[in-house]
Amino acid sequence: MRILVTGAAGFIGSTTAELLVAKGHDVVALDNLASGRAENVPVGATFIEGDCGDEQLVTSLGTFEACVHFAARIEPGESMKYPEVFFANNVASSFRLLNALVHTGVERFVFSSSCAVYGDQVEMPIGEDRSTAPHSPYGQSKLMVEQGLQWLVELGRLRAASLRYFNAAGGTLAHPENHNPEIHLIPIALDAAVGRRSHLEIFGNDYPTPDGTCVRDYIHVSDLAEAHALAITALADHAGLTLNLGTGIGSSNKQIVETVKKVTGRDFEVRYVARRAGDPAAAVASNGRAREILRWQPLESDLENIVTDAWAAYQSI
Ligand SMILES: NC(=O)c1ccc[n+]([C@@H]2O[C@H](COP(=O)([O-])OP(=O)(O)OC[C@H]3O[C@@H](n4cnc5c(N)ncnc54)[C@H](O)[C@@H]3O)[C@@H](O)[C@H]2O)c1
Incomplete structure (x- = not known):
């Protein structure tokens, strides 16, 4: 085609x-x-x-x-x-x-x-x-x-x-996530892990979610x-x-931080700051329709796999 x-x-x-x-x-x-x-x-x-x-x-x-x-x-x-x-x-x-x-x-x-x-x-x-x-x-x-x-x-x-x-x-070696400016949590956390940022800011830890931080579907x-x-x-x-x-599975900002620390083997400072206007507490997809109509399965989207691939791709930049 x-x-x-x-x-x-x-x-x-x-x-x-x-x-x-x-x-x-x-x-x-x-x-x-x-x-x-x-x-x-x-x-x-x-x-x-x-x-x-x-x-x-x-x-x-x-x-x-x-x-x-x-x-x-x-x-x-x-x-x-x-x-x-x-x-x-x-x-x-x-x-x-x-x-x-x-x-x-x-x-x-x-x-x-x-x-x-x-x-x-x-x-x-x-x-x-x-x-x-x-x-x-x-x-x-x-x-x-x-x-x-x-x-x-x-x-x-x-x-x-x-x-x-x-x-x-996530990301692949040929196509890492590298927005300019970067606004997404995982690459920003990777910046903190390698010391390109002094610390990571998490916006809000008083949301009505299990650990108080926002939940997203990666x-x-x-x-x-x-x-x-x-x-x-x-x-x-x-x-x-x-x-x-x-994926239908939510991951909190705290879980992202923990996974990035685990995958990279590096510690970094996390500061919890005020909520950001417009951020919903949670956003998790129901993906049944895509699974059924497209016969699609999110095979690579386990959180640890996403961060592992993002980290490998990040190091290739
Ligand atoms: N990244 C996410 O989490 C996410 C989530 C939901 C939806 N989306 C959508 O997915 C799409 C791709 O996102 P991404 O993360 O790859 O962003 P990106 O910024 O990496 O890619 C967007 C590309 O579009 C190009 N572009 C912008 N305006 C253009 C124009 N008028 N003419 C030609 N090229 C133009 C940019 O140069 C850039 O290469 C976007 O439409 C975005 O809204 C992204």
């Missing part, structure tokens, strides 16, 4: 593009390098440096049977300061991309959505039918694209899957990549899909 992968110079996009190349697809990798790195684009993919919202550019790339759309700004905190940037980059650019792709005849579209569409939910795990209530312009931007896609599907313009990832983590990037390949296939039988991608 000829597949366009946007955001293929980023963490999840590069890992997925590599898998799609390995599965024999003809992959065109489009990234404006706003936060990605050209060296992340896997060997075997054709790299085009450019913006996914550049309709002329996208049209000039020809016809694709499928597109996997990762390109986005990903920091919820920044979106609270500059919402207009997130709506322009994540929403407007997505629809310009879709406009170009639909006109050149794309058949299947897989969209990187997020558990951020759910906002603060009390009852765990969270199923796809739970009402959405994003807490940030970032989460709202993902929901807006999902909603537009639902119309395109309903009106027969294309087939689309919105994949709501929980916390992407999913290995390799499992996410596999789910995208399966979603492209599943769209042959389903015009529209909305699926959670998580």
